[in-house]
Amino acid sequence: MxxxxxxxxxxxxxxxxxxxxxxxxxxxxxxxxxxxxxxxxxxxxxxxxxxxxxxxxxxxxxxxxxxxxxxxxxxxxxxxxxxxxxxxxxxxxxxxxxxxxxxxxxxxxxxxxxxxxxxxxxxxxxxxxxxxxxxxxxxxxxxxxxxxDKQAFAILLRYADIAQWSKALNADHSDAELIHRDCDLIYAAGTAEERSVEIGVLWTKWLSKMRHEVRVAERPADFAGSLDDGWEVIREHWQYGGVELEESYPYFKLYAITDYEPDVFTNRWGEQELLEDGEVITLKNGDEVFGPNAANEFCFFIIGARLNAYGQKLFAYVETLLQLGLVDLSDPDSERHGFISIAPWHTRLV
CATH class of the missing domain: 3.40.1350.10 (Trna Endonuclease; Chain: A, domain 1)
Structure with a gap:
């Protein structure tokens, strides 16, 4: 034996x-x-x-x-x-x-x-x-x-998709990486005009937590309600520490949805301060957006977004991948809400 x-x-x-x-x-x-x-x-x-x-x-x-x-x-x-x-x-x-x-x-x-x-x-x-x-x-x-674990296999598959898409498109690896992360979002923005919707970035800049929250949303282009109403979230993004919106979403041109003229006063030191409690951010195009302060918990900004020239390039890539059958987009009639979290403990190679 x-x-x-x-x-x-x-x-x-x-x-x-x-x-x-x-x-x-x-x-x-x-x-x-x-x-x-x-x-x-x-x-x-x-x-x-x-x-x-x-x-x-x-x-x-x-x-x-x-x-x-x-x-x-x-x-x-x-x-x-x-x-x-x-x-x-x-x-x-x-x-x-x-x-x-x-x-x-x-x-x-x-x-x-x-x-x-x-x-x-x-x-x-x-x-x-x-x-x-x-x-x-x-x-x-x-x-x-x-x-x-399942996440490790998903990462291996992501690496494989990115390499395949880069080769199929004859595109830079960095472009394929961004498309893999945001293809649904890029497609939603690229078809926004024909679907008669506008895209908005809703940014919760937490003052009391070590994270920021970014929600990309859409609503009817002819929406007649207030600035903060009518949005349907299609992407939720949490990030540890700070987030640079225009670096995180380089394919978006961000702009102020409404004109903002801050009411200011001069303090005892001769400095200009906002009369309203909140913060003003200046976008790359020079637009200023005001975010009201919620009891020193967070400031909340609502910013318009549309594809810039780079975004149009990525949108064309996504359309090509769809024609080749290499990518599946979420069904527009179903729940399209996506979520990403960027933190040190979520970063892994495999």
Whole structure:
């Protein structure tokens, strides 16, 4: 009777767990023989209105496992990284690969998979020096916070979409990144005139919290109500610290919806102060917009927005992607409300 070794049984177990985790995100690809320092590939899929679609992106994974006897749960939770000794020859191979290989580490004590782009890690840690590194092995540190979860697979798919769109459009990578983040919003602004709506940016500049809130909204162009009525939010954006509106949305030309002439008075020091309690911001085009102060909690600004020349360029890109069937927009008759949050703890590479 043949006995399966403890290490082989452990590897068989975590590979089965990985395939169960990854199955909903793609189609597996395997080498007939393990000769390329890669264990398994995943041809990424994405959900569309027509059902699940196989993308053009194939992501490769090198699998490693760490047993409880080597790393306890307490150690895992207290350390920032999981350290592995890896072959320098393999590191060179991954550094030179045309397609990046992602290292996936299974931590048995925590029943947790971690993931890291090996090619980026090697480039950042050694760069070209890895090609002449005079040693057999080197330590690779995987962040304990880099969990292989649904968000990680979504980020991998985002990278794949951006690369594909950039190639299809013959566009700058930065343009494709912005389209990926805001294609629904760019399309809404690009079709605003034909839909007889106006676009507004509703900015809550918090004074009592460490964040700002930006809501992009639309309302009928002939709306006759007050400035702050009638808006339907189509994008909500929270950002830690401050936000620069015209840098965050470079495809918008922002303008004052109404003329504002501030009532001021001269204080005892000869300085001009607002008679109303609030703040005035000056847009790049010179327009001034007043935001009333809400009990020193926040100031609230309502600003008009339309696509500028760069926005028209991105809108044309979005229309091309729609024609190619490479992007799905939200159904205009359904809830189109989107949400993004930008904070240090939300920033991750994978």
């Amino acid at each position: 043949l006995v399966i070794g403890k290490t082989d049984a452990f590897e068989q177990n975590y590979m089965a767990k990985f395939e169960l985790l990854a199955a909903e995100h793609g189609v597996f690809v395997k080498y007939e023989r393990d000769r390329a320092a890669r264990d398994i590939g995943l041809h990424l899929t994405k959900d569309t209105k027509m059902g699940k679609k196989v993308t053009n992106s194939l992501v490769w994974f090198q699998m490693k496992g760490v047993m409880t006897a080597t790393l306890t749960k307490e150690q895992f939770e207290s350390d920032e990284n999981v350290s592995l000794s890896m072959s320098v020859e393999h590191l060179r191979h991954w550094f030179l690969d045309e397609e990046p290989t992602h290292l996936v580490v299974y931590v048995e004590s925590a029943d947790q998979f971690l993931v890291m782009n090996l090619q980026e890690y090697i480039a950042r840690t050694w760069g070209r020096e890895i090609l002449t590194l005079d040693q057999k092995t080197a330590t690779v540190k995987v962040p304990a916070s880099s969990a292989l």
